[in-house]
Amino acid sequence: MKYSLLFVFSFFILTYCKEKTPVTDKTADKAAVAPEGDGLKKHLIAAENWGPQFSSLGVFLKFSDTQYTIDVQGPGGRKCSGAYSTAGQAVQLEAGKDEFGETSDQCIKQSCRIVPTPNSLYATEALGCGNQMYYNTSKRQPKDKAVKIDGHDAVLLDGASANTTDAVVFRAGPSKTSGAIKCTSADGKNRIEYFNLVARTRDKFQVDKWNNYWYYVYAQETDMSGCDKSYGWLFGEFVKP
Numbered sequence: 001m002k003y004s005l006l007f008v009f010s011f012f013i014l015t016y017c018k019e020k021t022p023v024t025d026k027t028a029d030k031a032a033v034a035p036e037g038d039g040l041k042k043h044l045i046a047a048e049n050w051g052p053q054f055s056s057l058g059v060f061l062k063f064s065d066t067q068y069t070i071d072v073q074g075p076g077g078r079k080c081s082g083a084y085s086t087a088g089q090a091v092q093l094e095a096g097k098d099e100f101g102e103t104s105d106q107c108i109k110q111s112c113r114i115v116p117t118p119n120s121l122y123a124t125e126a127l128g129c130g131n132q133m134y135y136n137t138s139k140r141q142p143k144d145k146a147v148k149i150d151g152h153d154a155v156l157l158d159g160a161s162a163n164t165t166d167a168v169v170f171r172a173g174p175s176k177t178s179g180a181i182k183c184t185s186a187d188g189k190n191r192i193e194y195f196n197l198v199a200r201t202r203d204k205f206q207v208d209k210w211n212n213y214w215y216y217v218y219a220q221e222t223d224m225s226g227c228d229k230s231y232g233w234l235f236g237e238f239v240k241p
Helices: 002-020 026-032 037-046
Strands: 058-063 067-073 079-087 090-093 110-116 125-129 132-136 146-149 152-156 161-164 194-201 205-207 210-212 214-219 231-235
Touching: 037 058, 037 079, 058 132, 090 125
Parallel strands: none
Antiparallel strands: 058 067, 067 079, 079 090, 090 110, 110 125, 125 132, 146 152, 152 194, 161 194, 194 214, 205 210, 214 231
16 A cells, blocks of 8 residues: 555656646747758758848848859949858858959858847848848748837838828837938938838827828938938828838
């Protein structure tokens, strides 16, 4: 009887501990691990581009089977290319040359790694090369995802381009009392001209006679227009998709 009670007690302890042990989500672990070797190479090539968030201007990185190409989009932008290799989870970029066959300051020897970017409003991963982050344009954050932006409840949009219906004020927060962000348009007026729809507030707000969402946007920059800050808020009544 003594041994039977000991056995039952031991069984209870083991069962209790087992039930209290957190269950590991193997799917989540697998998703968090970056591919390696040939898998990493295929992953790099499969991406449409690695580049800046929301902007069509800036530095973009693209991979082929043996080469990488860095393309600087914008005024005076140039391309350069070089060889690369993968070892484990590291991507080694070799020094390359520009389109004229000259040594390039952009295509330098450096090591890169894939970095998860769950807090990015644009993509779920990026390629970190020194201080430069190239976001995977094929791994966009899902539309309608609930997020917080500067403490405000918001919902992600698809980043579509839009403009304004009027000389609306570009603001630092989703409120009529929030500070204005200075912008310059092609016609010389102080207004935002073109932008990408990043997110909107979860709820609508009453502003004067209108009831609408506030939109969190990325201000596009051109030779003739731009804003002092890239990100800010616009009231939905004046947004034209």
